[in-house]
Amino acid sequence: MSDLWEFRWLLLKGTGRTLLLGFSGLALALLIGLAGASAKIAGGPVARRIAGGYTTFVRSVPDLCMMLLLFFGGQTLMNKFGEWTGWWDYIEVNAFAAGVITIAFIFGAYMTESFRGAYGSIPKGQFEAAMAIGMTTGQMFRLITFPQLMGYALPSIGVNWMVLLKTTALVSVIGLHDLVFFGVSAGRSTRNPFAFLLAIMAIYLVLTALSELALAWLERRYTKGRMIPP
Amino acid sequence: MMNRRSLFATLATTFVALTTPVFAEGVLRVAISTGYPPFDVLNADGTYGGFDVEYANLICARMNKTCEFTDIEWDGIIPGLLAKKFDVIIASMGINEERMKQVDFSNPYYKGPSALIAKKDAGFTADEAGTAGKAIGVQRATAHECYIGKHMANADMRQYATSEEAYLDLQAGRIDAVLVDTIPAEAWLKSDPKNAENFAPISADLYDTECFGVGQGIAMRKGEDALKAELNAAIQTTREDGSYLELSNRYFGRDIYDF
Numbered sequence: 001m002s003d004l005w006e007f008r009w010l011l012l013k014g015t016g017r018t019l020l021l022g023f024s025g026l027a028l029a030l031l032i033g034l035a036g037a038s039a040k041i042a043g044g045p046v047a048r049r050i051a052g053g054y055t056t057f058v059r060s061v062p063d064l065c066m067m068l069l070l071f072f073g074g075q076t077l078m079n080k081f082g083e084w085t086g087w088w089d090y091i092e093v094n095a096f097a098a099g100v101i102t103i104a105f106i107f108g109a110y111m112t113e114s115f116r117g118a119y120g121s122i123p124k125g126q127f128e129a130a131m132a133i134g135m136t137t138g139q140m141f142r143l144i145t146f147p148q149l150m151g152y153a154l155p156s157i158g159v160n161w162m163v164l165l166k167t168t169a170l171v172s173v174i175g176l177h178d179l180v181f182f183g184v185s186a187g188r189s190t191r192n193p194f195a196f197l198l199a200i201m202a203i204y205l206v207l208t209a210l211s212e213l214a215l216a217w218l219e220r221r222y223t224k225g226r227m228i229p230p
Numbered sequence: 231m232m233n234r235r236s237l238f239a240t241l242a243t244t245f246v247a248l249t250t251p252v253f254a255e256g257v258l259r260v261a262i263s264t265g266y267p268p269f270d271v272l273n274a275d276g277t278y279g280g281f282d283v284e285y286a287n288l289i290c291a292r293m294n295k296t297c298e299f300t301d302i303e304w305d306g307i308i309p310g311l312l313a314k315k316f317d318v319i320i321a322s323m324g325i326n327e328e329r330m331k332q333v334d335f336s337n338p339y340y341k342g343p344s345a346l347i348a349k350k351d352a353g354f355t356a357d358e359a360g361t362a363g364k365a366i367g368v369q370r371a372t373a374h375e376c377y378i379g380k381h382m383a384n385a386d387m388r389q390y391a392t393s394e395e396a397y398l399d400l401q402a403g404r405i406d407a408v409l410v411d412t413i414p415a416e417a418w419l420k421s422d423p424k425n426a427e428n429f430a431p432i433s434a435d436l437y438d439t440e441c442f443g444v445g446q447g448i449a450m451r452k453g454e455d456a457l458k459a460e461l462n463a464a465i466q467t468t469r470e471d472g473s474y475l476e477l478s479n480r481y482f483g484r485d486i487y488d489f
Contacts, residue, residue, distance in 0.1 A: 006274040009274075079314060092315070188265030
């Protein structure tokens with residue numbers, strides 16, 4: 001217990017890093033998801049194929065494998081490119097940026113599917129009605145599609161978020177110091193691993209419980225106008 | 231059009247902000263992997279300690295540089311070096327043929343044999359016949375894998391991310407023995423009276439130059455001969471000015487530079 005107390009600031013710092021990574025990854029993943037879903041629903045044949053290829057690829061490659069590939073492979077590729085063009089000798093790919101991008105790249109695919117599924121749940125008649133009163137595509141998206149889309153997509157986004165938060169633990173492999181990295185390293189350094197593993201678990205439990213509360217609130221908000229409650 | 235241009239400008243700025251120029255003068259970027267007491271340790275205030283870290287600071291000082299440490303998982307340490315994330319690895323990395331295909335090493339800065347640690351009443355010997363069918367834990371991607379393949383071919387080798395996890399399974403009884411470096415193993419045995427009571431090395435110290443190489447060295451990318459010469463000179467200086475001996479005595483009560 002005394003070891004845990006000694007390392008409390010480091011664990012707190014790691015928790016902050018985990019949350020920052022999670023939220024940044026989530027924001028970017030949502031953007032990618034919206035773009036991917038738009039491509040799948042309203043895109044031309046090329047855009048549709050690219051989005052389809054992307055989701056299939058991401059969902060079939062293990063996260064850890066992708067992380068190592070993007071971080072070390074991406075860095076090596078950039079070094080080679082710099083050498084080849086003579087533009088730079090070495091540019092550091094920031095570990096945090098690489099972590100966020102990888103997480104967003106992975107979860108963007110899942111979010112794409114969440115949004116696409118949600119879009120299919122909106123009754124078609126509403127689009128016909130919108131068109132009939134002369135709404136533009138942009139207006140239709142802003143006023144009709146998006147508010148309802150969130151309501152239908154939220155349960156699935158919530159699941160993705162929980163998984164995403166835990167996937168952040170993988171970033172320790174690429175040198176990012178999140179909660180799991182600090183906890184595991186402190187556990188090994190003090191030869192008291194179980195205390196730290198239990199602490200990590202407890203912290204994640206708190207984060208997940210808070211997430212659930214927030215999601216429930218969001219869901220109530222976004223489904224306010226729906227005739228049949230979810 | 232304006233929008234697109236400003237979007238591009240934003241992206242370009244972000245890219246520059248996310249990538250930082252390196253190669254600052256007078257800085258040696260050193261990779262360590264904490265969680266390997268007493269060599270690489272994470273302190274409660276987030277700083278690093280241990281023999282490797284203190285020795286790295288000695289080396290940097292002799293090169294008129296400051297060490298800038300990166301703490302990274304063992305599995306990512308060589309890929310990170312090759313991707314130029316840091317300049318050298320000072321993390322008790324054993325010099326062996328397998329690694330020399332990928333990286334260059336300085337002269338060894340310490341040497342230690344290996345030992346097979348098991349329950350005191352385990353009742354088997356550390357040779358091929360004795361270890362047949364026994365579950366032996368090693369840290370993966372280390373020289374110990376090589377040793378088991380060569381001398382204990384019929385053992386059931388179990389690989390772990392670090393030796394700390396191997397010790398946990400030894401304590402839990404899931405494996406019969408661990409093959410580890412003798413010096414940190416001594417520290418582990420001393421770290422808890424229960425360890426010393428139940429476990430002990432069941433063999434004399436094990437040596438094998440092909441696997442364990444010639445000791446632990448500082449790793450760098452291939453072809454950096456100027457850096458290598460500088461590092462070797464710095465190691466030599468720490469031997470001559472007594473700073474090595476002071477450090478080694480403080481940690482281990484003896485000189486670990488040679489067997």
